[in-house]
Amino acid sequence: MLSGERVHAGRGGMSMRVLIGRRLLLGSGVTGAFLLPSWFEAALARSRPPAPPKPALPRPRSLPLVMLDPGHGGKDPGAIGVSGTYEKHISLAAAEELRRLLEASGRYRVDMTRTRDQFVSLGDRVDRAQARGAGLFVSMHADAVNHRDVRGASVYTLSPTASDAQTAALAERENSADRFAGPAFRNTSPEVAQILASLVRQETRRGSARLARDLVGEFDIDVPMLENPSRHAGFVVLKAADIPSVLVEMGFMSNPRDEAALGRSEHRTKIALAMKRAVDAYFAASYQLTRLAPAAWG
Numbered sequence: 001m002l003s004g005e006r007v008h009a010g011r012g013g014m015s016m017r018v019l020i021g022r023r024l025l026l027g028s029g030v031t032g033a034f035l036l037p038s039w040f041e042a043a044l045a046r047s048r049p050p051a052p053p054k055p056a057l058p059r060p061r062s063l064p065l066v067m068l069d070p071g072h073g074g075k076d077p078g079a080i081g082v083s084g085t086y087e088k089h090i091s092l093a094a095a096e097e098l099r100r101l102l103e104a105s106g107r108y109r110v111d112m113t114r115t116r117d118q119f120v121s122l123g124d125r126v127d128r129a130q131a132r133g134a135g136l137f138v139s140m141h142a143d144a145v146n147h148r149d150v151r152g153a154s155v156y157t158l159s160p161t162a163s164d165a166q167t168a169a170l171a172e173r174e175n176s177a178d179r180f181a182g183p184a185f186r187n188t189s190p191e192v193a194q195i196l197a198s199l200v201r202q203e204t205r206r207g208s209a210r211l212a213r214d215l216v217g218e219f220d221i222d223v224p225m226l227e228n229p230s231r232h233a234g235f236v237v238l239k240a241a242d243i244p245s246v247l248v249e250m251g252f253m254s255n256p257r258d259e260a261a262l263g264r265s266e267h268r269t270k271i272a273l274a275m276k277r278a279v280d281a282y283f284a285a286s287y288q289l290t291r292l293a294p295a296a297w298g
Ligand code: ZN
Pocket: 071, 072, 078, 079, 087, 140, 141, 142, 143, 174
């Protein structure tokens, strides 16, 4: 039983002789070392069966992909603030800031469902996340509700039933964004949304819930929050069965203070920093939940 270990290579002139050290296993665990001339080594090599091909090195694991989804865009302005600010501009500016922070960390790849003022249907947003193999889907909004005094950030996960009437109305409003897409996209009925919701795997639900919890925990440090900030409803844009998904309302355009704050880049940076910390916590706690290559899901 030769273990083939080169222990010495001679230096110098014409008569250089490479000596190969060989270790021979003698009986039970007793080894001996022999010096063999190079011609003997060559003969041994010829007598050996060819070495099996080396197994391919495992490909380096790619960084997890975070899909950011700035709400609305193009012909869909989203909520219009009390002083005229469009939600679609706020959501894009905040998503761009979060993208910058995540990419600067070197830990993630980041993609966005839109990078300019362009209409993208809810279905296309989810499709893009799945086609690109996103490990997380984070939808960013700043909507309006009927009550002008409602303010603060809140985080939403998918559920067939809404956690409260306000969230149900919000989900209805978000889901209706596709009315701008034309007849081809009008087939997402509440019943279908419920069936989709029932298909959401438990693991994905757990991942979404954990990210939502991390987000609320991080917002709690320095971002004003809505009462009971962790809520759920049947948001169509959160329907991916295999990608933990959350929707963040960064504040409400229907509240003058929120609208003014969201218009300031320092405030959006504060929100983006909190969201980045939550993404860090999410991946640090359980890398297994990420989807580096999710299965296609129709
Ligand atoms: Zn929105």
